[in-house]
């Protein structure tokens with residue numbers, strides 16, 4: 001399926017709602033509010049400095065990210081590769097912001113790809129770490145928290161119950177930081193680049209546009225901003241809305257549980273995956289979460305079940321679970337992950353696009 005038709009199909013489901021929110025005389029305020037809320041099913045809000053910069057002030061990267069955020073059909077996946085990578089310690093490499101990141105991505109790939117071509121426990125943990133660092137932000141916390149590396153840099157964060165299971169990958173990032181920080185590489189970027197490398201290393205995973213230049217913070221993110229698997233759907237939807245992530249975007253992001261395993265929700269079933277193929281970035285998670293009789297080897301989070309059944313997320317779950325669901329899911333996930341990876345970032349206009357360092361997308365082994 002072509003990218004334009006994927007974007008069009010994805011967008012058409014909200015076009016009807018957009019038309020519905022035009023007010024007419026006699027429409028009462030409650031109905032109007034409800035319709036407006038229905039229209040806000042899709043994420044399109046600007047973030048950080050892009051909120052106040054005029055179009056004329058935007059850099060090329062600022063314009064690109066703006067197109068992704070406002071959901072004008074721009075694809076957040078890319079197939080740009082390095083032609084020739086200069087040697088690591090050369091002057092040419094020092095002059096090219098992305099050069100060192102190519103070497104980092106190579107090293108990450110070694111850890112994230114298993115010998116059978118599937119993605120590893122470390123890859124799963126890296127995707128979750130990217131989410132947990134960035135999600136420590138909401139519209140009400142302003143320039144505090146978010147994708148700033150604090151999940152590793154502020155020792156208090158890893159002690160929080162919501163971050164249980166991330167201890168080992170946090171140690172890995174400390175190691176990478178010690179190894180690469182003298183090349184002007186920051187923790188926030190390491191974490192978000194790591195999540196994107198891990199995603200594309202998983203067979204079928206999208207190759208998501210990856211930016212560097214975020215500011216690090218040693219201050220712990222505000223507590224209480226991460227979701228619980230026992231929260232009701234409305235609470236989770238509100239939590240993500242406060243991060244500018246609307247229900248359709250949340251449905252796309254939840255698909256990361258396609259490659260996940262749980263250890264602490266039900267310790268008696270530690271290691272149980274959320275779909276039958278946790279080493280592959282496929283749409284089986286959507287099918288098996290919706291299934292009336294899921295296979296016994298999988299463990300479904302209560303939150304995934306209530307969200308998949310919620311009228312605001314169910315249509316997206318159905319689309320992704322469908323026979324042609326992979327391409328629309330990749331498209332939607334990439335777009336929403338770019339948003340997630342920029343929460344709490346207030347120098348978006350000055351970031352550098354280093355997507356070209358990512359390894360190639362792979363098919364099923």
Ligand code: HEM
Nearest residue numbers: 124127128131165227228229253256260261262263264265
């Ligand atoms: C309602 C939202 C969410 C809830 C309640 C939730 C909850 C959880 C829980 C409870 C676990 C298992 C932890 C354990 O017991 O070891 C988990 C694992 C995971 N989550 Fe989520 N999650 C949510 C959204 C997300 C999002 C948005 C992403 C990524 C974009 C994500 C990525 C992952 C990954 C990759 C794992 C597997 C980690 C591993 O296997 O080591 N989750 N999540």
